[in-house]
Amino acid sequence: MNHADILQTLDMIDHQNLDIRTITMGISLRDCAHPDPSQCAQRIYEKITRCARDLVATGEAIEREYGIPIVNKRISVTPISEVAAACDSEDYVPFALAMEKAARECGVNFIGGFSALVHKGMTISDQRLISSIPQALAETDIVCSSVNVATTRAGINMDAVALMGRVIKQAAAKSGMACAKLVVFANAVEDNPFMAGAFHGVGEGECVINVGVSGPGVVQHALEAVRGAPFDVVAETIKKTAFRITRMGQLVAQEASRRLKVPFGVVDLSLAPTPALGDSVARILEEIGLETCGTHGTTAALAMLNDAVKKGGVMASNHVGGLSGAFIPVSEDEGMIAAAASGVLTLDKLEAMTCVCSVGLDMIAVPGSTTAETISAIIADEAAIGMVNNKTTAVRIIPVEGKDVGQSVEFGGLLGSAPIMPVHPESPAAFIARGGRIPAPLHSLRN
Amino acid sequence: MRAIITVIGPDRVGIIAEVCTLLAKYNVNVVDLSQTIMDSFFTMTVLVNIGAANASFDTIRDALIQKGEAMGLSIRIQREDIFTAMHKI
Numbered sequence: 001m002n003h004a005d006i007l008q009t010l011d012m013i014d015h016q017n018l019d020i021r022t023i024t025m026g027i028s029l030r031d032c033a034h035p036d037p038s039q040c041a042q043r044i045y046e047k048i049t050r051c052a053r054d055l056v057a058t059g060e061a062i063e064r065e066y067g068i069p070i071v072n073k074r075i076s077v078t079p080i081s082e083v084a085a086a087c088d089s090e091d092y093v094p095f096a097l098a099m100e101k102a103a104r105e106c107g108v109n110f111i112g113g114f115s116a117l118v119h120k121g122m123t124i125s126d127q128r129l130i131s132s133i134p135q136a137l138a139e140t141d142i143v144c145s146s147v148n149v150a151t152t153r154a155g156i157n158m159d160a161v162a163l164m165g166r167v168i169k170q171a172a173a174k175s176g177m178a179c180a181k182l183v184v185f186a187n188a189v190e191d192n193p194f195m196a197g198a199f200h201g202v203g204e205g206e207c208v209i210n211v212g213v214s215g216p217g218v219v220q221h222a223l224e225a226v227r228g229a230p231f232d233v234v235a236e237t238i239k240k241t242a243f244r245i246t247r248m249g250q251l252v253a254q255e256a257s258r259r260l261k262v263p264f265g266v267v268d269l270s271l272a273p274t275p276a277l278g279d280s281v282a283r284i285l286e287e288i289g290l291e292t293c294g295t296h297g298t299t300a301a302l303a304m305l306n307d308a309v310k311k312g313g314v315m316a317s318n319h320v321g322g323l324s325g326a327f328i329p330v331s332e333d334e335g336m337i338a339a340a341a342s343g344v345l346t347l348d349k350l351e352a353m354t355c356v357c358s359v360g361l362d363m364i365a366v367p368g369s370t371t372a373e374t375i376s377a378i379i380a381d382e383a384a385i386g387m388v389n390n391k392t393t394a395v396r397i398i399p400v401e402g403k404d405v406g407q408s409v410e411f412g413g414l415l416g417s418a419p420i421m422p423v424h425p426e427s428p429a430a431f432i433a434r435g436g437r438i439p440a441p442l443h444s445l446r447n
Numbered sequence: 448m449r450a451i452i453t454v455i456g457p458d459r460v461g462i463i464a465e466v467c468t469l470l471a472k473y474n475v476n477v478v479d480l481s482q483t484i485m486d487s488f489f490t491m492t493v494l495v496n497i498g499a500a501n502a503s504f505d506t507i508r509d510a511l512i513q514k515g516e517a518m519g520l521s522i523r524i525q526r527e528d529i530f531t532a533m534h535k536i
Contacts (some may be wrong), residue, residue, distance in 0.1 A: 003481040005534040067525035244533045251532040
């Protein structure tokens with residue numbers, strides 16, 4: 001091994017926040033169905049704790065032996081609306097409690113899958129799950145919830161979009177943290193290892209290991225060496241860096257899979273920021289040449305970044321999946337927080353940025369007075385972008401009770417803090433009240 | 448199994464001797480060693496084989512970290528695969 005290469009890797013870990021963002025174990029709970037809700041909850045608890053018993057210890061052993069931090073160990077499960085459909089119960093909160101208890105027992109940071117897929121219609125079970133979301137998220141700390149309301153093939157379920165606006169408002173009223181654990185998707189993926197949107201899709205196997213890499217700090221550092229160079233050089237630099245980061249993710253994923261005797265699923269090639277200094281996607285965009293993230297040019301810079309990350313990463317892993325792209329969560333990215341606080345980065349610009357990257361309007365704090373209809377309309381706009389562009393989009397929006405533009409909210413830890421961003425005051429109520437479905441766009445009819 | 452040990456810190460007499468003595472105690476064989484002074488900092492990378500070691504990876508790792516702390520140096524051991532994965536196709 002080359003002395004300089006070794007030192008370069010150490011520098012990435014020590015000074016550029018290189019880490020594996022998450023090892024996520026996906027677990028199928030489809031065999032946990034039972035007509036008796038308490039037996040179903042017990043089966044959920046037992047299956048999760050049986051499968052994920054060694055997940056955290058294995059992750060920590062890999063961290064020690066390879067000297068690379070693995071920030072999160074997580075679990076995703078089959079959407080609970082599928083698992084609980086056989087139960088004769090209106091209240092799905094006990095299933096969230098079973099997930100929480102199992103996740104705590106296993107020592108993971110988060111568990112995702114209190115979810116429903118309702119892009120075309122809602123089953124009775126889907127309705128029960130969605131109406132249980134506010135209480136379930138208020139009564140748990142590490143359970144994450146997601147609802148898929150649109151796909152390119154099915155169009156947008158506007159009844160579900162309208163419902164989710166109300167659910168988000170109810171969740172915000174019950175708990176300040178609830179909405180940080182709730183994602184509304186279009187084109188949700190089945191193998192996403194990142195929270196809050198991870199669930200174990202019905203096309204997945206019994207149990208699987210997915211890994212999410214990170215590394216905004218490493219990309220930023222690499223770009224500092226090519227200041228002023230043309231975009232060809234910038235893209236090439238990002239590709240090479242993404243290749244290295246992803247190779248490390250692939251190695252960790254294979255090792256975790258081997259030790260846990262669980263098949264390897266995918267590496268998610270994402271640039272996942274944290275609120276720490278030097279771990280920001282916004283700062284990469286600024287390094288590319290923008291005074292502040294959110295100004296004109298941001299969408300183009302982000303499009304190039306996102307594409308180059310994928311091109312570099314895809315060769316480094318034998319199975320790429322999940323969300324794979326640059327994340328732009330406002331509260332979880334130090335540069336995004338600063339750009340939003342300065343007023344340069346607006347909700348409208350973020351919406352444009354979501355057209356060219358993964359995933360969507362993420363960790364956005366808005367005034368507590370924002371109406372359910374406005375939230376639904378924001379969701380509809382994002383879902384339309386996802387539907388038409390054949391990509392995943394998502395909304396994780398937090399109406400902050402009692403706070404307004406100019407103030408900020410603190411979530412703590414990896415979730416960071418967010419300035420309250422203004423929304424348009426004009427009402428979309430009549431638009432949302434229509435309900436029904438927005439038909440699938442024409443380019444989906446390829447068969 | 449092969450691993451890379453890196454030693455970084457202010458230069459002084461006997462760093463290589465002390466680290467290698469510790470490795471010999473655990474029957475860890477040195478395969479290759481590269482050392483330089485960068486910005487007045489001693490930096491050394493040692494490729495070792497721990498296949499015949501008489502202690503677990505974690506025990507050797509803890510002993511190296513403690514030795515580093517005692518000598519005012521950063522000493523770490525990582526499996527070689529991580530560097531190979533990142534720098535070789």
